[in-house]
Amino acid sequence: MAEDASTTALTLKDIAREAGVSLATVDRVLHNRPGVRPDTVRRVKEAIARNAFQPHVAAAELARGRARRFAFVMPSGPNPFMQQIEAYLGEMSGWLSARRLSVEIVATDVFDPSVLAASLESLSGDYDGVAVVALDHPSVRAAINDLVEAGTKVVTLVSDVPSSRRHHYVGIDNIAAGRTAGALVGRLIGQRSGKVAIVAGSQALRDHAERIFGFNQVMASEFPDLGVLPVLEGRDEDNRSEQLLARLFGRHADIVGLYNVGAGTQGVGKALTDKALTDKALTDKVSSDAGREKRVVFVGHDVTALTRRLLLQGVMDAAISQNPGHEARAAVRVLLALARGEPILREQEKIRIDIVMRDNLP
Amino acid sequence: MAEDASTTALTLKDIAREAGVSLATVDRVLHNRPGVRPDTVRRVKEAIARNAFQPHVAAAELARGRARRFAFVMPSGPNPFMQQIEAYLGEMSGWLSARRLSVEIVATDVFDPSVLAASLESLSGDYDGVAVVALDHPSVRAAINDLVEAGTKVVTLVSDVPSSRRHHYVGIDNIAAGRTAGALVGRLIGQRSGKVAIVAGSQALRDHAERIFGFNQVMASEFPDLGVLPVLEGRDEDNRSEQLLARLFGRHADIVGLYNVGAGTQGVGKALTDKALTDKALTDKVSSDAGREKRVVFVGHDVTALTRRLLLQGVMDAAISQNPGHEARAAVRVLLALARGEPILREQEKIRIDIVMRDNLP
DNA sequence: CTGTTAGCGCTTTCAC
DNA sequence: GTGAAAGCGCTAACAG
Numbered sequence: 001m002a003e004d005a006s007t008t009a010l011t012l013k014d015i016a017r018e019a020g021v022s023l024a025t026v027d028r029v030l031h032n033r034p035g036v037r038p039d040t041v042r043r044v045k046e047a048i049a050r051n052a053f054q055p056h057v058a059a060a061e062l063a064r065g066r067a068r069r070f071a072f073v074m075p076s077g078p079n080p081f082m083q084q085i086e087a088y089l090g091e092m093s094g095w096l097s098a099r100r101l102s103v104e105i106v107a108t109d110v111f112d113p114s115v116l117a118a119s120l121e122s123l124s125g126d127y128d129g130v131a132v133v134a135l136d137h138p139s140v141r142a143a144i145n146d147l148v149e150a151g152t153k154v155v156t157l158v159s160d161v162p163s164s165r166r167h168h169y170v171g172i173d174n175i176a177a178g179r180t181a182g183a184l185v186g187r188l189i190g191q192r193s194g195k196v197a198i199v200a201g202s203q204a205l206r207d208h209a210e211r212i213f214g215f216n217q218v219m220a221s222e223f224p225d226l227g228v229l230p231v232l233e234g235r236d237e238d239n240r241s242e243q244l245l246a247r248l249f250g251r252h253a254d255i256v257g258l259y260n261v262g263a264g265t266q267g268v269g270k271a272l273t274d275k276a277l278t279d280k281a282l283t284d285k286v287s288s289d290a291g292r293e294k295r296v297v298f299v300g301h302d303v304t305a306l307t308r309r310l311l312l313q314g315v316m317d318a319a320i321s322q323n324p325g326h327e328a329r330a331a332v333r334v335l336l337a338l339a340r341g342e343p344i345l346r347e348q349e350k351i352r353i354d355i356v357m358r359d360n361l362p
Numbered sequence: 363m364a365e366d367a368s369t370t371a372l373t374l375k376d377i378a379r380e381a382g383v384s385l386a387t388v389d390r391v392l393h394n395r396p397g398v399r400p401d402t403v404r405r406v407k408e409a410i411a412r413n414a415f416q417p418h419v420a421a422a423e424l425a426r427g428r429a430r431r432f433a434f435v436m437p438s439g440p441n442p443f444m445q446q447i448e449a450y451l452g453e454m455s456g457w458l459s460a461r462r463l464s465v466e467i468v469a470t471d472v473f474d475p476s477v478l479a480a481s482l483e484s485l486s487g488d489y490d491g492v493a494v495v496a497l498d499h500p501s502v503r504a505a506i507n508d509l510v511e512a513g514t515k516v517v518t519l520v521s522d523v524p525s526s527r528r529h530h531y532v533g534i535d536n537i538a539a540g541r542t543a544g545a546l547v548g549r550l551i552g553q554r555s556g557k558v559a560i561v562a563g564s565q566a567l568r569d570h571a572e573r574i575f576g577f578n579q580v581m582a583s584e585f586p587d588l589g590v591l592p593v594l595e596g597r598d599e600d601n602r603s604e605q606l607l608a609r610l611f612g613r614h615a616d617i618v619g620l621y622n623v624g625a626g627t628q629g630v631g632k633a634l635t636d637k638a639l640t641d642k643a644l645t646d647k648v649s650s651d652a653g654r655e656k657r658v659v660f661v662g663h664d665v666t667a668l669t670r671r672l673l674l675q676g677v678m679d680a681a682i683s684q685n686p687g688h689e690a691r692a693a694v695r696v697l698l699a700l701a702r703g704e705p706i707l708r709e710q711e712k713i714r715i716d717i718v719m720r721d722n723l724p
Numbered sequence: 725c726t727g728t729t730a731g732c733g734c735t736t737t738c739a740c
Numbered sequence: 741g742t743g744a745a746a747g748c749g750c751t752a753a754c755a756g
Contacts, residue, residue, distance in 0.1 A: 009429065009462055011749055022727045027751065035725055054459045059749035061420035062732045067371065094705060097416045100371055179721040187679070190552025218721065317549070325709045343456060347687045352724055355717035359541040359580065362714055373733055384743045389735065397741060421733035424748050 010053050019047040030055060031341065057340065067100040070335050071123050072157070073116070073132040076107040079263070080304045081324060082133065085157075088328035096332070103332065113137035120147060129153040129335035131170070134161045136206045153338035157331050158322070159207055167338050170331045170351060172322045174207045177353050178214025178261075181299045184318050184355065185215075185257040186223035188297040194256035195227045197248055201236035201262035208261045211301075215259055226257065238267030245271035260300035269310050272296055303356050311358045321354040323362075372415050381409040392417060393703070419702065429462040432697050433485050434519070435478070435494040438469040441625065442666045443686060444495070447519075450690035458694070465694065475499035482509060491515040491697035493532070496523045498568050515700035519693050520684070521569055529700050532693045532713060534684045536569045539715050540576025540623075543661045546680050546717065547577075547619040548585035550659040556618035557589045559610055563598035563624035570623045573663075577621055588619065596626045604629030611637045622662035631672050634658055665718050673720045683716040685724075 016026045021044060028036050029044040072089065075082050089103055096103055108119040110133050120143035123130055130147060134140055134156045144164040147154050153167055160169040185196060196219065200208045212231060219228050232248065234241030241264035249255060249271065260268045300307060303321045310316035330349040337344045356362065378388045383406060390398050391406040434451065437444050451465055458465055470481040472495050482505035485492055492509055496502055496518045506526040509516050515529055522531040547558060558581065562570045574593060581590050594610065596603030603626035611617060611633065622630045637658070662669060665683045672678035692711040699706045718724065
């Protein structure tokens with residue numbers, strides 16, 4: 001139990017002496033480099049294990065000389081969530097340069113498989129690691145596999161390609177996120193009855209499809225009395241989402257819940273507040289609590305300036321969120337650990353599904 | 363814009379040459395060490411600023427030689443949450459030793475101010491940094507200030523002493539946590555009416571008192587129709603909490619919500635399931651949905667093996683949680699950054715108030 | 725297949 | 741006040 005804390009930690013040299021070999025040989029074994037007789041490998045490995053030897057990362061880092069370069073392949077459009085990730089990468093610049101790490105952002109049309117694949121291919125050889133917001137498509141998968149083949153460390157970010165050989169996925173489980181949204185909508189509706197609407201960008205997007213799947217799962221099994229209306233596809237555009245919704249509200253007077261799967265939140269919020277005003281005007285003479293009774297429970301994704309405001313105003317009830325700062329830092333740390341051959345702290349790098357309501361806004 | 367990426371990063375030597383001084387002098391200026399003429403200091407600082415020079419942390423770490431020692435002063439009792447923090451510290455052992463860092467856990471009766479203060483005093487001089495689950499008391503504050511005075515870096519963990527000179531607090535805003543609990547209880551009760559019960563360990567504990575304060579704030583302003591019953595003090599003990607609650611349920615048939623502020627969750631859960639059984643027996647002949655109608659909305663704190671089970675069973679509706687793994691790692695990283703004189707990544711080290719429900723269980 | 729050796733960019737004596 | 745020089749524990753190039 002009582003380790004002698006005053007003893008200086010072991011070094012490569014100690015292991016070398018103990019195994020009866022030279023520094024270089026231990027180094028070779030440590031990094032699984034070829035050119036060592038199997039028997040020697042065994043002896044060295046034993047010495048390492050016996051002493052629970054941990055090489056000093058700082059010394060290793062210093063000795064390399066060469067700085068490490070990472071590329072982040074991000075969507076080129078003006079997506080607020082992606083911009084947040086880029087902003088958080090920017091905030092790390094001091095941290096990065098003190099470690100002689102460089103992170104370069106490569107903007108691409110990630111929605112066009114061939115363009116994305118070409119972008120990835122063009123990175124080969126120049127970077128130690130690549131983080132990519134990936135589209136799940138065969139040619140993208142192939143490009144990722146090629147990078148991995150060439151020795152580049154690859155992590156998928158926010159959107160995964162599970163069938164590829166990427167080393168790690170930094171993002172949330174979207175089915176669970178959809179389930180969480182469903183549980184919130186159902187629970188917050190409470191005893192009331194009525195219908196539930198869903199607005200998504202497109203059901204062809206893997207993450208949107210997964211969220212809808214999870215949402216429907218929960219609605220069907222736990223809130224069977226709430227009828228779920230067919231998914232509206234707003235293409236993540238504000239205007240389109242607003243119009244589709246307004247029309248839907250016209251056709252169904254009994255909508256009590258709404259799940260916005262992707263972006264276009266501005267339009268969704270607009271449609272909701274318009275509806276609230278109309279309802280209020282209609283019922284003002286009779287009852288005063290149209291706000292309470294007719295209020296539509298609204299759950300969406302991500303904490304942006306807009307959703308923050310909607311939450312504070314009470315228009316939105318909850319946002320399911322994946323912390324963009326955490327994703328940015330986790331991607332960098334994972335790439336670094338992979339490049340160094342260090343173990344990944346799974347717990348630390350796991351992205352949680354955050355439920356954000358008005359009182360726990362970050 | 364186009365920095366020459368191939369240029370090797372600057373080193374101390376470059377700065378020294380540019381400022382017309384030696385390596386040693388730049389080092390002295392960099393660390394605000396005495397023995398440099400003011401004018402020289404200025405020249406060197408200018409050269410550093412002009413080049414946005416960042417010393418290489420790995421080189422600095424390697425050159426120090428001496429390992430850094432941190433102490434974690436933790437409650438000695440069998441508190442599951444604290445045990446989780448210790449477990450996560452344990453999981454970091456590889457990471458720590460690869461950086462020649464040592465973390466020692468010092469168990470103390472943190473609820474006795476004089477004992478805690480004495481423990482802290484005894485650490486002086488032996489550690490580079492101390493993380494402490496602090497009790498807010500004058501003698502504890504004094505002990506913290508003494509440590510800081512002696513050059514030790516100090517962070518408070520989970521429980522803060524805001525009036526002390528501690529360098530950092532790693533933990534949540536407990537008032538906001540209480541507000542979040544209140545909003546959840548209120549919203550999940552929905553249209554039903556009735557009373558809300560609160561069970562706490564003790565109102566003398568700062569964090570419990572703050573949570574109750576936040577909870578009552580929200581109940582009063584947003585759910586004025588729900589009557590909040592006087593706080594039961596269960597001393598975080600299962601049996602006592604259960605008995606107090608059972609008695610309360612006997613006196614009030616219309617309890618629809620329950621907030622458990624601290625531990626003792628096992629007892630609270632027991633009391634709730636017993637009540638559910640009784641209610642069901644009473645109403646089975648008349649209506650079948652006593653489960654739905656009479657169900658008490660139950661919100662508590664922290665994700666442990668027990669609360670996880672209660673959430674899955676549907677006995678508990680939500681747990682307000684502060685991620686113990688994050689707290690452990692944040693405390694270490696903050697102490698390390700403070701010791702190295704590096705900036706702290708505020709965003710990264712901020713502990714969020716997590717809302718955990720069945721579908722987003724970590 | 726294995727060993728020797730020259731640094732990496734700092735920190736820290738010890739001299740001047 | 742300031743500078744010169746000896747490492748810290750690795751990696752990588754080169755020599756056998």
